Amino acid sequence: MTGFFERFRKTKVTPQPASAGGREGILVFSHTSEVIAAEACLKDAGFDVRVMGPPPALHTGCDLVIAFPLILQLEVTQALRNRRIVPLQVVPVDNVLLEPVSLFQTVDYGAYRMVRAANMKLTIRKSDRTIVNVSGGGCPDVPYLAEQLIGRKMSEDIEPKRYGKTLCGYALQLAWEEMNRQCPG
């Protein structure tokens, strides 16, 4: 058993290509769960969008917004409308937005591996990629996510974003994606 940080990877989120001045807009929703659904919808439709933190004036608590190239506003809102997803606001952004964490920490426990993203930790049994533990976090969906995921294999269609509704849930999704990258099926 080893208990030291084995991998350290940092990826920078790169800005969108400049277009018509490169201005970005943000889509604001009433709940983080809607952001997660909207992101999936827009990425499926081929839009290169990013989830980010809202400007301070829009903070209410557990917040995510979707940043998109403002010039594509019509197509973006149409894609969402097709899936019956309606943002609370669509606003241009002038401030720097908060970036989600993009730093992961990995700990190898011999037969198990743990990946941490922000405040969330995902642990699997390496031999069969069974999820054995979910720890960390503080938002109420974390214990619920743990119940849904523990005992199931990463090969199953059970990504955290299916069940997560908060930033902690989203952080677990990032841990999941990193674990998938490190331990592909």
Added chain:
Amino acid sequence: MSWLIVGTVPKEEFPLVHESASLDKERLLRVGPHHIPVARGTPALVAAAVLAGSLFGNPSIDVLLVGDTGRGRGSDRIYRYFQTMDSSRYEGITFHYLQPDIDGHNRVWAALECNAKKPILVADAGFMYVAKMSGYAAQYDLFTPDAGELAFLADEKAPHPFYTRGFLLQTDAVLSDLVKKAYSHHNAARHLLIKGKTDVVVASGRIVTEVSDPCVPELEPIGGTGDTVTGIATALLHAGIEMTDACRTAAVTNRMMGKLAAPDPASSISDLLRFLPQALEREGR
């Protein structure tokens, strides 16, 4: 006087309950007519507080719980209920897994301000996040962050650990620097019990104790092991033990519980909790 633990249960349909909690023979948490499995989260914190409290003549503790799986509706009900209840009868309150909502926090805070004397205030998990977000961190008596959450407290720009800036999350970030940053921006409680490879107790910005033994690396991936430290600390504070002593003892006891249980990363917190009374009775001898 009694103590209150406020948090959530991962079943959306679980009703709001404000009752005494104890452990039944099957080691389920008993709250009124409800029996709640102890797997992680607030049930794990409460179970640890009950088990530890039993040794100090406090085999039950009051809880304010509701079902919430992340939509925040349950947490909102708790925030509204808190405004109507009499919190003055509690010597201390531990706030745990709740939806980080600034408006909700401020409802709770307004209610607490109405008391002639504030109870001892402990915050962990989502409520710790929102206490910081709301600008009230310095008004709390104890936060129990893990190392990553300490980086969040140290980042004056981050409203949630999800947004903690990378340079603060580096593995070589010096803990004392993070503590200093957190206090300089008034984003830490009067005391911190920082849970990590070494547990660190901080009082008013000064590191007073570090606990590294016993070392049980397998505790980190096990869901609930951070919650039980906070639960043990809660029980010790309820028993009248001084804050830094309570934090140090909680840290050592949690580790000893882990050592006695000899877990692996796939273990469940309920496997460890059965060793809590033994761990506590050994500590200090």
Added chain:
Amino acid sequence: MEKEVDARGLSCPQPVLMTFEAIQQVKKGTITILVDNETSTENVMRAAQSKGWTILAVDKAPNGVNTIRIENK
């Protein structure tokens, strides 16, 4: 009923645990607790008061041993 608890040389939480054990045994009477540091003294006093016991006296000897007498009538 009277009882003495010697918690010298023991650290948290033992002095409080031993005090609570004595409180449960004695129920009504006087208990004398010996500790050897200020934090334990405060912990024991608070613990006793939380159970409704009264602090009769706290004697602090030059050798660092504090004697706490508590009572429940």
